[in-house]
Amino acid sequence: MSETTATMNEQEQLAQLWFVAARAMAVADGTVPAVKEASAGLYAQAILGLSEETCRVAKSPESIGNLTLVDCLAGVHALPREQAEKIMTGVMMISFADGHMEPLEVRWASMLASACEMTAEDFQRCCASARVIASMFNPSAPPTDDTTSQEAEA
Amino acid sequence: MSTEQGSNFEFMNRYDNRVSHLGSQAEQYVHTDPESCLFKLRLMVEMMARRLVELQAPRLADLDLIAILRSLEQYGMLPKKQADGMHAIRRDGNAAVHGSETPVPTAMRRLRDAHRISAWYCSMIQRGAKVRTGQFVPPPGPASANEHSQAMHEAAEALEDHIDDRRQATREGLLLFAEQEELPIEVQRIVSELEGLDRVAQAAGEPLVDAEFVAVVMAMEMEQLLEHPTLGLDTREAKREAEKQFQRIKEGFELREAMYAEERRALMLYHQRERQGRHTRGD
Numbered sequence: 031m032s033e034t035t036a037t038m039n040e041q042e043q044l045a046q047l048w049f050v051a052a053r054a055m056a057v058a059d060g061t062v063p064a065v066k067e068a069s070a071g072l073y074a075q076a077i078l079g080l081s082e083e084t085c086r087v088a089k090s091p092e093s094i095g096n097l098t099l100v101d102c103l104a105g106v107h108a109l110p111r112e113q114a115e116k117i118m119t120g121v122m123m124i125s126f127a128d129g130h131m132e133p134l135e136v137r138w139a140s141m142l143a144s145a146c147e148m149t150a151e152d153f154q155r156c157c158a159s160a161r162v163i164a165s166m167f168n169p170s171a172p173p174t175d176d177t178t179s180q181e182a183e184a
Numbered sequence: 185m186s187t188e189q190g191s192n193f194e195f196m197n198r199y200d201n202r203v204s205h206l207g208s209q210a211e212q213y214v215h216t217d218p219e220s221c222l223f224k225l226r227l228m229v230e231m232m233a234r235r236l237v238e239l240q241a242p243r244l245a246d247l248d249l250i251a252i253l254r255s256l257e258q259y260g261m262l263p264k265k266q267a268d269g270m271h272a273i274r275r276d277g278n279a280a281v282h283g284s285e286t287p288v289p290t291a292m293r294r295l296r297d298a299h300r301i302s303a304w305y306c307s308m309i310q311r312g313a314k315v316r317t318g319q320f321v322p323p324p325g326p327a328s329a330n331e332h333s334q335a336m337h338e339a340a341e342a343l344e345d346h347i348d349d350r351r352q353a354t355r356e357g358l359l360l361f362a363e364q365e366e367l368p369i370e371v372q373r374i375v376s377e378l379e380g381l382d383r384v385a386q387a388a389g390e391p392l393v394d395a396e397f398v399a400v401v402m403a404m405e406m407e408q409l410l411e412h413p414t415l416g417l418d419t420r421e422a423k424r425e426a427e428k429q430f431q432r433i434k435e436g437f438e439l440r441e442a443m444y445a446e447e448r449r450a451l452m453l454y455h456q457r458e459r460q461g462r463h464t465r466g467d
Contacts (some may be wrong), residue, residue: 038270053360054374068257071358077426077429083357090362137386138378141385151392153393155415158401159423162422166423
């Protein structure tokens, strides 16, 4: 019984961390394009293994409303390595979805990577996987813009 | 609809005659042949989606209906409410095409959805012009409705409410934000916090992630990425794993839709047996 409760709590916490991290990346350019919406939930269920109900509960104001981005970074830091990497990959998937990256998006990726204590190599692996998954959701995405790196570093 | 009041879709004649005609045909079938009604509505949604794509994103024209709807949604061309209605018609239409029996209230709901979507569609193809539609008037049923058919109707309505709720729950599970959240306020709150963190990080001289690498990955063709000497193996593995996982979720969604069709079939079967029983007993 207590093990089940603990598992439930872990799942809920993972869902909260995922949705906070994903939201931050999705809105970092100041907008919420629809392209990023359903893919966040699909990723949560398919890759993070969260149930539909857990995803719904995690998004309720009582659950997610009091979590700050700093709480999220601390939570991700405390996660097992594999889960933290999955969150990083999913967050990068969201940033790849619309084909460009804004400075605040790069900053959020940077902070998450630091919270996960990722090496450059780990981060590259996450980016490559994220790109593949983003293309699954969005096969007809517009071509990417080569100026993104300069914008991001500005 | 062959009544004095005319068709609910008459207003569309001046915008898209073919789609309007399909809507009128669907109305004619709603009581006598609900499966054909759904078939017509599905065709109607497909024609609307293809016309929208031709106007707004011709490069998507070769995709199938589900991919077209998803793309229109992804690019912000199809609002959530209209998308929900179009997907419901697509799903129920597909079930009808594959032989699932359809209660009249199911077809009536989709007809109502189609009417709502039609108004939005006409406004879209008229580049946002105001379109006068009038209230949806349910096509009148046969005069022979009795107590039994009324009970059947009520049970089917209750089942449809339940299916709508479960479809809504599925959708809520997928969205990034809950429906009841004040989106602009939430976005502002998160962006403010991000900006604060950015200032702190800059002041601390914290380096950014390798933004140049991110841009390179973004610009790479998928084939290049999968065959990359160092990233290729991991990436191919991630692709295989992700495909497997997404397929599992997709199958779960399909299973639910099959279950809804089965629940409708069971309801109709139950009422058919009831009716036969009454007939045999001479009630």
